[in-house]
Amino acid sequence: MSNGSSAQGAGVLLAILRDGHARTRGELARLTGLSRSTVSQRLDGLIGQRWVVPQESAVSSGGRPATVFAFNDAARVVLTADLGATRARLAVLDLGMNVLAERAEQLPVAHGPEPTLERVVTVLGELLAAAGRDASQVCGVGVGLPGPVEHRSGRPVNPPIMPGWDGFAVPEWLRARLGAPVLVDNDVNIMALGEHWAARPAVDHLLFIKMGTGIGCGIISGGRLHRGAQGAAGDVGHIRVPASEAPCRCGNTGCLEAVAGGASMAAALREAGIEAHGSRDVVALMRAGDLHATRLVRQAGREVGAVMASIVNFFNPSLIVVGGDVAEAGEQVLAGVRETIYSRSLPLATQHLGIRVSALGERAGIVGAAVLVAEHVLAPAAIDRAVAG
Amino acid sequence: MSNGSSAQGAGVLLAILRDGHARTRGELARLTGLSRSTVSQRLDGLIGQRWVVPQESAVSSGGRPATVFAFNDAARVVLTADLGATRARLAVLDLGMNVLAERAEQLPVAHGPEPTLERVVTVLGELLAAAGRDASQVCGVGVGLPGPVEHRSGRPVNPPIMPGWDGFAVPEWLRARLGAPVLVDNDVNIMALGEHWAARPAVDHLLFIKMGTGIGCGIISGGRLHRGAQGAAGDVGHIRVPASEAPCRCGNTGCLEAVAGGASMAAALREAGIEAHGSRDVVALMRAGDLHATRLVRQAGREVGAVMASIVNFFNPSLIVVGGDVAEAGEQVLAGVRETIYSRSLPLATQHLGIRVSALGERAGIVGAAVLVAEHVLAPAAIDRAVAG
Numbered sequence: 001m002s003n004g005s006s007a008q009g010a011g012v013l014l015a016i017l018r019d020g021h022a023r024t025r026g027e028l029a030r031l032t033g034l035s036r037s038t039v040s041q042r043l044d045g046l047i048g049q050r051w052v053v054p055q056e057s058a059v060s061s062g063g064r065p066a067t068v069f070a071f072n073d074a075a076r077v078v079l080t081a082d083l084g085a086t087r088a089r090l091a092v093l094d095l096g097m098n099v100l101a102e103r104a105e106q107l108p109v110a111h112g113p114e115p116t117l118e119r120v121v122t123v124l125g126e127l128l129a130a131a132g133r134d135a136s137q138v139c140g141v142g143v144g145l146p147g148p149v150e151h152r153s154g155r156p157v158n159p160p161i162m163p164g165w166d167g168f169a170v171p172e173w174l175r176a177r178l179g180a181p182v183l184v185d186n187d188v189n190i191m192a193l194g195e196h197w198a199a200r201p202a203v204d205h206l207l208f209i210k211m212g213t214g215i216g217c218g219i220i221s222g223g224r225l226h227r228g229a230q231g232a233a234g235d236v237g238h239i240r241v242p243a244s245e246a247p248c249r250c251g252n253t254g255c256l257e258a259v260a261g262g263a264s265m266a267a268a269l270r271e272a273g274i275e276a277h278g279s280r281d282v283v284a285l286m287r288a289g290d291l292h293a294t295r296l297v298r299q300a301g302r303e304v305g306a307v308m309a310s311i312v313n314f315f316n317p318s319l320i321v322v323g324g325d326v327a328e329a330g331e332q333v334l335a336g337v338r339e340t341i342y343s344r345s346l347p348l349a350t351q352h353l354g355i356r357v358s359a360l361g362e363r364a365g366i367v368g369a370a371v372l373v374a375e376h377v378l379a380p381a382a383i384d385r386a387v388a389g
Numbered sequence: 390m391s392n393g394s395s396a397q398g399a400g401v402l403l404a405i406l407r408d409g410h411a412r413t414r415g416e417l418a419r420l421t422g423l424s425r426s427t428v429s430q431r432l433d434g435l436i437g438q439r440w441v442v443p444q445e446s447a448v449s450s451g452g453r454p455a456t457v458f459a460f461n462d463a464a465r466v467v468l469t470a471d472l473g474a475t476r477a478r479l480a481v482l483d484l485g486m487n488v489l490a491e492r493a494e495q496l497p498v499a500h501g502p503e504p505t506l507e508r509v510v511t512v513l514g515e516l517l518a519a520a521g522r523d524a525s526q527v528c529g530v531g532v533g534l535p536g537p538v539e540h541r542s543g544r545p546v547n548p549p550i551m552p553g554w555d556g557f558a559v560p561e562w563l564r565a566r567l568g569a570p571v572l573v574d575n576d577v578n579i580m581a582l583g584e585h586w587a588a589r590p591a592v593d594h595l596l597f598i599k600m601g602t603g604i605g606c607g608i609i610s611g612g613r614l615h616r617g618a619q620g621a622a623g624d625v626g627h628i629r630v631p632a633s634e635a636p637c638r639c640g641n642t643g644c645l646e647a648v649a650g651g652a653s654m655a656a657a658l659r660e661a662g663i664e665a666h667g668s669r670d671v672v673a674l675m676r677a678g679d680l681h682a683t684r685l686v687r688q689a690g691r692e693v694g695a696v697m698a699s700i701v702n703f704f705n706p707s708l709i710v711v712g713g714d715v716a717e718a719g720e721q722v723l724a725g726v727r728e729t730i731y732s733r734s735l736p737l738a739t740q741h742l743g744i745r746v747s748a749l750g751e752r753a754g755i756v757g758a759a760v761l762v763a764e765h766v767l768a769p770a771a772i773d774r775a776v777a778g
Contacts, residue, residue: 236699
């Protein structure tokens with residue numbers, strides 16, 4: 001029986017080994033239903049491409065030590081760029097999501113796609129060298145952008161704070177220069193992927209709320225990113241808040257962002273004669289003991305909690321992670337979120353619900369971008385093709 | 390190379406053929422990456438168990454007609470029971486979701502699990518005979534219950550209107566009598582599965598709202614049922630409605646159900662001296678021209694729309710289906726739902742959003758119960774095992 005150029009089963013074997021446990025040929029045959037000879041053939045292919053490394057088992061069942069096979073998460077690296085409105089974090093990670101080299105720097109996306117992405121290419125090259133790796137080891141590039149991204153094409157769609165980026169072919173532009181597959185998504189989605197990775201393996205349903213200048217939500221349903229029909233899922237910043245007529249930058253009134261967004265809190269402080277230009281200033285003022293800023297941040301937590309209380313009844317997540325600049329206010333903001341969700345959601349939906357600040361902090365985006373790439377590159381069908389290669 | 394008792398690939402072949410298109414061996418080899426000899430072996434196994442039927446292709450590319458292979462959706466049948474508070478619909482369907490025999494009858498779940506399920510077994514036996522099938526052709530049993538069901542065990546969990554059912558082992562009890570795998574879920578989830586099946590293949594993200602005595606929501610994310618961490622997802626009936634202090638049966642005030650549920654509308658009519666005992670009476674009064682009932686139903690549509698407007702921003706569905714007794718008020722209720730969602734949700738989330746009444750009507754539950762069984766029985770790994778026998 002010939003398998004032609006197919007290597008069906010290789011990807012399934014690798015998917016099993018990605019949990020970090022090394023296994024014998026016999027264990028892998030049992031877990032997959034593949035014959036032992038197929039398992040051996042596929043393992044040879046995976047070892048040849050360094051996806052898998054054979055090891056001597058410490059504990060042997062019989063007289064002689066058995067060979068076990070382990071996922072080689074150091075075999076490949078991922079280049080990542082998490083672009084905010086004015087700042088970027090860039091990094092090289094391996095497939096165990098270990099950060100090998102990273103840098104944060106000012107890089108305003110308002111300068112347009114080509115100047116921004118040229119800088120991204122330069123810095124990623126420097127980081128790759130600093131990590132002691134070369135281009136042949138790069139299996140993919142993951143990019144987060146501060147605006148809506150069409151999932152299929154990886155292109156920004158009418159991004160409000162990214163002049164010149166609408167429809168720009170980010171994946172093709174970067175692939176031509178970096179020579180590897182490029183995955184692009186919006187910043188909130190990649191942060192949700194990062195936090196889901198950090199919470200593995202217990203959490204299947206997770207919400208990541210980014211409280212910054214604006215307010216957005218990344219959604220993990222059944223372990224997968226839920227992007228929605230137009231990729232617009234998670235746009236909670238423009239949900240109506242009861243009893244508010246505050247004007248929002250979107251043109252409506254009473255949006256969550258207009259009462260709890262960093263930009264609106266800074267505006268409220270300026271109206272009170274206090275200098276503040278964004279969410280970071282609001283948090284800095286609060287830390288410095290400004291009562292007005294403290295009141296605003298606590299109220300923002302309650303407003304976000306009120307909206308999330310409805311969403312908790314609807315979605316029944318097991319974990320809510322709060323991130324973004326305003327989340328750096330820590331318990332001041334979290335107290336309001338928790339208080340409102342626990343008092344307004346159903347007991348069954350809250351009895352095991354965790355609500356906490358980001359586990360990864362400023363690294364949530366780069367880890368999530370690497371997860372996005374890993375899910376693509378390590379998909380069983382992709383590994384089958386790579387090994388058949 | 391031996392495959393032992395494995396038939397890996399059989400399930401993948403069947404999954405491809407389930408779209409209703411017959412295909413040649415060569416097409417199946419290309420689509421799966423399996424060798425032609427493996428495809429032939431697996432097709433023989435599938436034909437032997439009647440999952441697949443070979444056919445002469447009408448159009449031939451060369452001189453002689455090619456053999457094509459088609460999913461045999463008539464090969465097996467599913468027994469289904471959609472139990473409401475007082476009425477049940479029972480049916481036999483094939484795997485193309487064609488209803489072969491069905492019956493609706495009074496069957497109050499309040500009589501307890503054993504009397505209710507004994508009647509279910511009796512009726513399903515009669516329907517199976519009426520459909521001209523026998524027990525050997527039954528591949529599974531799907532049951533919908535009017536209360537929360539633990540997904541893993543298929544048992545009711547503290548169901549408020551089902552005395553005696555808490556923790557009752559419905560799957561084991563029915564399996565002992567019907568001799569096939571039994572899948573149990575709550576009624577709103579199975580209706581969502583049915584409506585998703587009816588909307589296939591274009592709709593990946595669907596919300597099904599049941600407006601009856603209470604109000605619940607079934608959620609399809611990425612083509613899969615989203616049950617949430619405790620299986621409590623979709624409990625939108627107890628989301629707080631702004632500016633309402635109406636007491637709810639759950640003990641809180643201002644819940645959506647307390648203003649838009651059939652029970653609360655009937656209570657409001659009784660307070661006005663009009664006789665009404667449930668959602669069906671409210672709709673009947675509206676149809677008879679009662680202005681008070683009409684006003685209540687239209688307002689219920691607006692209240693549901695206001696809650697769903699926030700959920701549309703969060704979830705970005707492509708289709709919202711409204712079902713349940715109150716949905717039988719048709720445009721009277723739908724107008725309010727549409728008006729509020731379109732005015733309060735973001736344009737990106739509503740530009741391609743469909744909002745309509747149930748396509749399957751009273752059959753949504755039995756079709757969804759059959760889909761639940763089919764997804765279980767036809768899962769590729771299950772087919773691999775069945776064919777390996």
